[in-house]
Amino acid sequence: PAYHGCTLGALALTGYAPMTAPFDPMMRQMPKIPAPRAYLDGLDPTDPDTGRHYADMLEERILQEGPETVLAFIVEPIGGASTGCLMPPEGYMQRIREICDRYNVLLIHDEVISGGGRTGTFFAADNWGTVPDIAALSKGFGAGYMPLGAVIAQERIVEAVLGHGGFIHGFTYAGNPLACAAGLAVIEEIERQDMMANALDVGTQLGHRLRALMNRYPIIGDVRGMGMLQAFELVADRSTMAPLPKDLNAHDRLVEAAYDEGLIIYSRRTRGGYSGDHFIVAPPMITTTQQVEEIIEKLTRALDRFCEDAGL
Ligand SMILES: Cc1ncc(COP(=O)(O)O)c(C=O)c1O
CATH class of the missing domain: 3.40.640.10 (Type I PLP-dependent aspartate aminotransferase-like (Major domain))
Structure with a gap:
């Protein structure tokens, strides 16, 4: 899926x-x-x-x-x-x-x-x-602020489409010059600040710190991802990877607890959309090591509160 x-x-x-x-x-x-x-x-x-x-x-x-x-x-x-x-x-x-x-x-x-x-x-x-x-x-290509997306195709595919009369549909905002200028500026800044290297380096530390939380919280069944695109999944039993009871609505409740701490994480349900709870932690590419510590502190407080409220 x-x-x-x-x-x-x-x-x-x-x-x-x-x-x-x-x-x-x-x-x-x-x-x-x-x-x-x-x-x-x-x-x-x-x-x-x-x-x-x-x-x-x-x-x-x-x-x-x-x-x-x-x-x-x-x-x-x-x-x-x-x-x-x-x-x-x-x-x-x-x-x-x-x-x-x-x-x-x-x-x-x-x-x-x-x-x-x-x-x-x-x-x-x-x-x-x-x-x-x-x-x-899309998304990061506009730094998450500018509504911008792109479809990039091999030239032979573009030529084939053009050879058959081109792409006949139009969109109100297709080729929007302001959005395209912002996208170019984003790419220039990513290069100028060497942000991809920072994303991998500091993001790898974020992954290690999230993995370390597994010692404290048996309900964290898996931590995965790369660079500044990390996620963890909550489970009822790490040995079987059985999900938490779906009516516990962990995916909503932990996000709310994190918001209360000033931390934004993104959750969805893992198992076909109906049960299982995973949380994406994807801070900006400019995030520093100190900010990773701040993320982990806030997440720890949110997890403590969620576990206490849910009786886990
Ligand atoms: C992986 C992925 N593909 C496509 C989309 C759809 O993009 P859009 O919302 O711009 O249509 C999203 C999310 O919105 C997405 O996460």
Whole structure:
């Protein structure tokens, strides 16, 4: 599962049931494969066999559908709303690229959350050296303030579309000069301040500090992510990874407790959207080591209060 947006086309590709179910009668659901959640399946994400295991599900599905009917495969290189910073297991990204090439299927990277530099490279997929046919970019690309998004495609794809009369739809704000100028300024500042290096360096420390919280809170079942894109997941039992009771609404309550401390974290439900609680901690790319400590202090107070209120 992944989240790709709320138009009918994007929803048809999205795996987050509470968001897609109301629109089922209006759309044609697209075939999906399971996200590579090694941590829930008891597999080692650093083992190349794990990456192959999940990537081969793509090949099986393409064959099942009939390769000539499959136009594209879309993937978030690092998961966002649906999976909470899920990292691809070893070799997964590369093997998916190979499979798409083998069956002449376009590979689309949704870098709306993962792109823009917070993982240490401008595109998260650069961390695995894989190049898509098409990439979608937004959020960080406008520094999170300017409404700006982009679809970046290989020239042969752009030429093919132009050769067939071009993209006939228009949007009120497409090619907006102000937003584009802001996007260019953001990229210049990212480069000038070497923010991607800071995001990786300080973000890695953030990851270590979040992982250290697992000693204090048995309910933290997993910590994952890269650079300034980190997440943790709450569970009832770390040995089975059983989620907390869904009516506990941990995803809402911990976010509220964090707000009260002056900390913004982002939560969604992990298991198909109906249960499980993950929290993304994604501070700005300019965050300092001292600010990481401040984040951890506030999060600790919020977790203490949540555990006390929830009787955990
Ligand atoms: C990974 C991902 N893709 C696509 C989208 C949709 O982008 P937009 O809201 O700009 O349509 C979002 C979130 O909004 C997202 O998190």
